[in-house]
Amino acid sequence: MLKMGFQQQVLDILENIPNDCQTILVSATIPTSIEQLASQLLHNPVRIITGEKNLPCANVRQIILWVEDPAKKKKLFEILNDKKLFKPPVLVFVDCKLGADLLSEAVQKITGLKSISIHSEKSQIERKNILKGLLEGDYEVVVSTGVLGRGLDLISVRLVVNFDMPSSMDEYVHQIGRVGRLGQNGTAITFINNNSKRLFWDIAKRVKPTGSILPPQLLNSPYL
Template structure:
């Protein structure tokens, strides 16, 4: 079978083809070429494709084609996604592809009250895009009719498993009509996703366009050994001074604290405009920040992994991994924010001694060595604080112990050694105290003896005088 080279070759209606043309899509990607005919044929599908390969359109186009037009008030297709950001993103994408149809698309998600979302559902919806939590919440209120659902799509299934959505998904599968077409899309296919697919898919066709967890070819990767947080901050400053090359940058951190620190530094140094998003930020704040970044109003967006899969922005020039992710698949998703839609991109990763352990695991997962580069001479290398040294040593020990329960650890050996030294010192102190007591006692006794001998000598002298 020859490869499909244009969207015209799919069995899509003119309304969808016009929308595709408006979006500037010229040639279908590999996942689109393989998935669209299968979905249009009514078969169940597992699609394994990394981020940035066009997998969203790979299922949205055939789903829109099968829905065709607005009908009734109840949803006929449900798309489940793990995060609010991704849900909003998918709804926007679906609306762009369905702009020449009357298909009604509604996104529902947590973080805001359900009242308005329930009202929108009551007005009529054809395709419902939802997080598992909000779907369950509104269904349990009796405000979400599901009898007409003919298609169910799970997007970012690996992320859903990481976030512990399995119990909620099982409840959703139970309430949906049994006769439906099921589609599962995921960037990776670990054991948990395989188990999930076995539970709700019947005889699916598996389409895998790239080996699992492969970094996008158009993303140039670089690895820098950076000893501590202060030096990482200095490196960020050095890079962001190059405004021409680093024009649209995403910086990923592992913790909210680091995200806030990086944001505050960039803002203080006037290297933005910059915004930060993480789970402590309000829903509106997060949505506004993402929209501003998309529209080019922001130069830098700092984020924890909450948005690693929720942003589809073309022409992100650089992704900077300020911290190495400990969910190794997230490395692929982070760097996939750049190099999208056939554009080139660059991903820089900063790694300290503790994070070298995680890099080894990531390289094993993506089956390639990340090229190492030297820190530019202009970057000031700061001295690692005692507290950070301790944290790094403890992190290394904890990770090694998980791999080998018999491992004692340098950190703990040092601790034991320190305890020995402390014990010796304490003993010395005890001996010193005992010696001091003994000496004091001896001195006291000597003084008493001297006093007695002095008195005796005086008495003897006195006695001798009398006898004469």
């Protein structure tokens, strides 16, 4: 909430609650800027860290694929037709609302899978119903912007596909964290190309130690 523009609202709330009220800050990642702000809001806090700081969960298998933009849809359809990889419901992340709508339509048309899109332009009731359908198995593929990228225990999801590479490694960690919930294993597949070159170093740093094989285009990139 602090990072998403609600800093002032949080501060206003804290000013109007008793001083002895217990405050708990929970996050999968915590950038330095938020850490500094949190230190001003919390008094003598006890810090509990599970796993490695700002790193993906260990039971999420990360697959990084080099895919140029024109080939992304074809690669996604191949994944959805792969019996070893396809474990519905699948959550596909894209970077814009129109892209979510168009890709969802294409998935249903080409693969025949029941697909739907979700993003901030849909009403709260629509989003609630889509989320309910996702959890109950009504949809085989859900194409989402970042609205489903944080704070949700989607325990039925076993496969996440980052069709568009997130804009930051924090977002990457959150989005692939929709699988591997409650100790379960999951798979996260991410498409990258030179459009994500500013993140190449971070991708290599965070993903390579897990044993995942990185594409040679990334390893040999002058941007690494």
